[in-house]
Amino acid sequence: MLRIGALVSGGGTNLQAVMNAIDSGLIPDAEISIVISNKKNAFALERATNAGIENVVIQRKNFSKSEDFDRALADELRSRNVELILLAGFMSILGPSFFEHYENRVMNIHPALIPAFSGPGYYGLKVHEAVLEYGCKISGASVHFVTPEVDAGPLILQKAVVVESGDTAEILQKRIMEEAEWQIYPEAVRLFALGKLRVDGHQVIIKK
Ligand code: GRF
Numbered sequence: 001m002l003r004i005g006a007l008v009s010g011g012g013t014n015l016q017a018v019m020n021a022i023d024s025g026l027i028p029d030a031e032i033s034i035v036i037s038n039k040k041n042a043f044a045l046e047r048a049t050n051a052g053i054e055n056v057v058i059q060r061k062n063f064s065k066s067e068d069f070d071r072a073l074a075d076e077l078r079s080r081n082v083e084l085i086l087l088a089g090f091m092s093i094l095g096p097s098f099f100e101h102y103e104n105r106v107m108n109i110h111p112a113l114i115p116a117f118s119g120p121g122y123y124g125l126k127v128h129e130a131v132l133e134y135g136c137k138i139s140g141a142s143v144h145f146v147t148p149e150v151d152a153g154p155l156i157l158q159k160a161v162v163v164e165s166g167d168t169a170e171i172l173q174k175r176i177m178e179e180a181e182w183q184i185y186p187e188a189v190r191l192f193a194l195g196k197l198r199v200d201g202h203q204v205i206i207k208k
Contacts, residue, residue, distance in 0.1 A: 001030065003084075004086060004201070005068035005076075006036070007086070007088065007090040008047075010043065011042075012088065013177060014033065014090075015086070017181070017183075017187050026190055027193050028194070029193060031160070031196060032048075034077065035056075036052055036077070039091075040059070066095055069092075077102075083105060084189070084192055086108075092105075099146070103114075104197075106146040111181060113141075115152075116136075117130050117139070125169045139176060140161045141178050141181045142157070142159070142184075143155070148182070154202050159183065161180050185199075
């Protein structure tokens, strides 16, 4: 049984997509063992409660140093023997020490085609606003392993989504979630659960 921990801050629709894929059997032999939010009112917490998944709030403001916050998160995950960590709309940057025990075991979903519109400052609607301002005709989403450098870890899956004339950032965000994020995040977790992902340098090889 693959034990998964999810870090969230907001609505939790990607978390929901992964939970649904576990329930339907698309992701075999896996469970979400713990959901941790750094925001008290994140709707993702309600989704976890509704699914009977243990969930806790750990807030950065309760720690004097960010390393201590990172350690509290890691301790919580380690106490549940989590083997895969999903950042699912988690709006906090984790420091290098967090990854020591979890190399190539932390995934993130980013709402653009990395390396475009990614890195520090590109989060939430800001990503889609920048895509529209640039005049891109396509955007999309990327799932990657997380390294200490923001949005720069090895890419696992990407999916393109057409930008349509008249799109607002909100409309584009919604289309990218529906057409890309909610598909490729569960699929990346499925591949991990099946042992089909091998990291070679900056490349992820998907075994047949
Ligand atoms: C998504 O757009 C994801 O790509 C980004 O943050 C958003 C989270 O949405 N990292 P949700 O909390 O999964 O609904």
